[in-house]
Each structure stands twice: as structure tokens, then as C-alpha cells.
Amino acid sequence: MPNMSPKKAEMPKQPAEIRKRNFLEVATGYTKEVAMEEATRCLNCKHRPCVSGCPVHIRIPDFIKEVAAGNFEQAYDVIHQSSSLPAVCGRVCPQESQCEARCVRGIKDEPVGIGRLERFVADWHNAQEESAVSKPVSNGRKVAVIGSGPSGLTCAGDLAKKGYDVTVFEALHLAGGVLVYGIPEFRLPKSIVQQEVDTLRKLGVKIETNMVIGRVLSIDELMDEQGFEAVFIGTGAGLPRFMNIPGENFCGVYSANEFLTRTNLMKAYKEDAATPIMHAKRVAVVGGGNVAMDAARSAMRLGADTVYIVYRRSEEELPARAEEIEHAKEEGVVFHMLSNPLEILGDENEFVTGMRIQKMALGEPDASGRRRPVPVEGSEELLDVDAVIMAIGTSPNPLIKSTTKGLETQRWGGIVADEHGATTREGVFAGGDAVSGAATVILAMGAGKTAAAAIDEYLSKK
Numbered sequence: 001m002p003n004m005s006p007k008k009a010e011m012p013k014q015p016a017e018i019r020k021r022n023f024l025e026v027a028t029g030y031t032k033e034v035a036m037e038e039a040t041r042c043l044n045c046k047h048r049p050c051v052s053g054c055p056v057h058i059r060i061p062d063f064i065k066e067v068a069a070g071n072f073e074q075a076y077d078v079i080h081q082s083s084s085l086p087a088v089c090g091r092v093c094p095q096e097s098q099c100e101a102r103c104v105r106g107i108k109d110e111p112v113g114i115g116r117l118e119r120f121v122a123d124w125h126n127a128q129e130e131s132a133v134s135k136p137v138s139n140g141r142k143v144a145v146i147g148s149g150p151s152g153l154t155c156a157g158d159l160a161k162k163g164y165d166v167t168v169f170e171a172l173h174l175a176g177g178v179l180v181y182g183i184p185e186f187r188l189p190k191s192i193v194q195q196e197v198d199t200l201r202k203l204g205v206k207i208e209t210n211m212v213i214g215r216v217l218s219i220d221e222l223m224d225e226q227g228f229e230a231v232f233i234g235t236g237a238g239l240p241r242f243m244n245i246p247g248e249n250f251c252g253v254y255s256a257n258e259f260l261t262r263t264n265l266m267k268a269y270k271e272d273a274a275t276p277i278m279h280a281k282r283v284a285v286v287g288g289g290n291v292a293m294d295a296a297r298s299a300m301r302l303g304a305d306t307v308y309i310v311y312r313r314s315e316e317e318l319p320a321r322a323e324e325i326e327h328a329k330e331e332g333v334v335f336h337m338l339s340n341p342l343e344i345l346g347d348e349n350e351f352v353t354g355m356r357i358q359k360m361a362l363g364e365p366d367a368s369g370r371r372r373p374v375p376v377e378g379s380e381e382l383l384d385v386d387a388v389i390m391a392i393g394t395s396p397n398p399l400i401k402s403t404t405k406g407l408e409t410q411r412w413g414g415i416v417a418d419e420h421g422a423t424t425r426e427g428v429f430a431g432g433d434a435v436s437g438a439a440t441v442i443l444a445m446g447a448g449k450t451a452a453a454a455i456d457e458y459l460s461k462k
Helices: 032-039 060-068 072-080 086-092 114-127 150-161 190-202 219-224 256-265 290-301 322-330 441-460
Strands: 142-146 165-169 206-208 230-233 253-255 282-286 306-310 334-336 339-346 352-365 371-383 387-390 428-430
Touching: 032 060, 032 114, 060 072, 060 114, 072 086, 072 114, 086 114, 086 190, 086 441, 142 150, 142 219, 150 165, 150 190, 150 230, 150 441, 190 206, 219 230, 230 441, 253 256, 256 290, 256 387, 282 290, 290 306, 290 322, 290 387, 306 339, 339 371, 352 387, 428 441
Parallel strands: 142 165, 142 230, 165 206, 230 428, 253 387, 282 306, 282 387, 306 334
Antiparallel strands: 339 352, 352 371
8 A cells, every 4th residue: 555644754954053064965865764665655656647747757656666665776777767867866856846746646745755766766876886887889880979967968878878989078177067066065966976977987988078179179070070970069058147237347246157166166165175265254146046046055155154145036936946945044045035236336456345236026927927026216225245146047158159160059049959959060969058048957968868869860860
């Protein structure tokens, strides 16, 4: 009989007062006993609505059934058939709006903790003695993948499993893309990303770092001189946006990309870190998405006494995951809703001393369907801050576009690609944030998976 408990098993985590001053992972994970108990809440529905909510179509009831029986390695095998990054997805995917949103148990009670179970299975597998990974027989075809973020790694993994000779080109010195430079250690330990990358290497995937495609080599050179028959572009959206308000050039103003890259990739929180970063005491983070939450919570861990989230809509419109908002509040982040920055103030040395903001009200819906914020006259106030982090979105870097013949881009900079990832340049495919703009890890993985299937079909006809 299924376990009909109305609530999913609680995820243990560090107390807020302790975790807000360290970079250790917040959630500590299920034990095997708790995982097996939670797995028995699954009804193993005939129509499997949860699977249709997963962008990479993991056979969710099948892996949960194995967990309930204590067959954790078999559960991992089920997940890994569809996902190359299960330990990552179990931590950062918005399950509440995808697979768990369609769980039948969620109609009356809480849905099954699908993400928590996926994390448990992946962690259990990674903790075992090193398991052998069988390298597929080569089919002799070469594919280049540009970018080692979630879309690139997924595309590379799926193609490697089909026998392709895959080389991933990464611009930074460490593979993982946004998984290593964007998402903080307390949400996604970098050792986990490294394990997932190492698994791909065992499949035969080659990873070349410090390779800025468009500078060191062009896509034309990869295809015309290096012998790659197809290319997948998964370069993400790493070009930060600013508000273009007075004072954005003052010392102490960061893009979230820079702030998080210094913190996550270059370990600025360590005393012997080679990269400088301000350990500000009063920080304002402008924006309301997951990146804004990551920046705010990182600033708190770097020693800030007060951290504000400044967002121009109400709390109901915050795009960040509910769990991240809850964790930020527990850690003492102050939410300044319906507020819009007008100016960043500075001293004679151009160091940040404050931010002038204006209160907003919600008017009629805009093109996105959300109510448009409108200024409230005479409602200006001053925030006393010594650092400001802009987390208002990103766009794709124009380097690939400007150095590749025949590659069309959208007005805002995203690469034009069809539903299978095919671009306007023959043999070149693209997916993830480079096409869609900034989105979630799992959607980028889904795009990489779709493109891998399309590349396989394309090359099988050549």
C-alpha cells in the first residue's frame, strides 16, 4: 500500500544563524531510510503526468519504485538514461513548477519529493566505490560542443553515448559553465559538478578549457580545418545588463555575474583568494530572480550586516524559487518590494554611499501578463548601502555571432534556432540560454538533449 502521508519528508538543513556565515551546503540530504519512506508516497500512476513535466523526460515512477525497494544503483541507472547531471538537477531544478507540479499526490496534499529523491540517488551513487563506465564504441564522427554549461554537457553526454567523438570547448579555466561560476557552493557544491564532468570524461568526452571560440578558433575553423562535422553552441547568456542610472560606475557596484564569478569560481570568500572582492556591510541587490537570491545570500556570507533585495514588483511576482526566497528570509535578507532604483550615490572618491529608490504601485498588465509597476509620486527614499549588485538579467555574448558566417541572431542577441536546435548555418546547432535567453538549468539540459538527437539524425544522413 502507498504511504498516504499528506506531506513530503522534511529536508534536513543547517540552522539559518549558522549557515548564513558559511558556504557549506544548506540542505544536508535524505538518509536512505527517509528516502525509501518518501518513495512509497508515489502512486506509480498509469499515465505518469510527472514525466511530461520533466524537460529531459526522466522515467520518474520507475526510479522512485527502485528507491522504495532499496535498489539505489538501479534507480540511478534509470535516471542516468535520461539525465547526464542528476546530482545537479536534484539540487537546482524548479521541480515545484515542473515534475512535482503534475504529481497526482499534489492535488490534495504535497507532491512526492521527486527532486529530493533524485538528489539522494545521485549522491548515493557518487559515494560508492568508483563504478566502471563503459566507453561506447566510436562511430568515427567528430562533434564540437562550445560551452560546458548544462546544455553543452548534456549534448556532449548524449552524443558520447551514441559513439561520437566529442570535444567540449570552454572559455574559462574550469568546466561547468554557470554551474561553477553562477550557482553558489551552498546550493551546489563544486565537487558535485566535477564528479558529473568526470563521468563524461569516462565516456570519452574531451574537454578543452581556456578556449574562447571566436578568438582562439572560430566555428568556421572548427568545421573547415579541424574536421568537426557538426557544432553545438551552448554558450549561455553571460553578458550582464545594467539599468543605466547615475552612479553605476562607482566602486562597489557589481553585476551579479561578476560578483558570483569572483565568489564561486575564484573562491573570493577564502582568506587566500587571488581575486579581490569588497566585503561590504550594507548591500542592495537589485532584482528578484534566483540570481538575485544567490547574490544576496552570498553577500551575507561574505560578512554583510544588512542585505536588501530591491524589486520593483510585489512579492507575489518574485520569479525566484519559493525555496530560495524562504531560505533568504530565514538568513535575514530584507525584502524591499515595490521599489525601483533611481540613482546610486557616492563620495568624493566614487565609492558607493547609498541608493535613492522610488516606491512603485502595480498598474495594468504588460506584455508578460504581469501588472506593470508605475512610480508613486513623492515617494522617494534613501537606502544606506556601501555596495550594489545588479541582478536584472543577462543576454548572450555577441562574440560567436560576430565571428561566424551565416549565423542569424534575434534582435536581442539570441541565436536563431528551430525547435530541434538547428541554426541558419548548416551543421551548426544551438540551445539553452544562448537561444532562449536566461532560463533554468533543466530547460538548458532539455535543449542540449534535443539538439543531440537532431545532430545524430543530421549526421546519419551524411
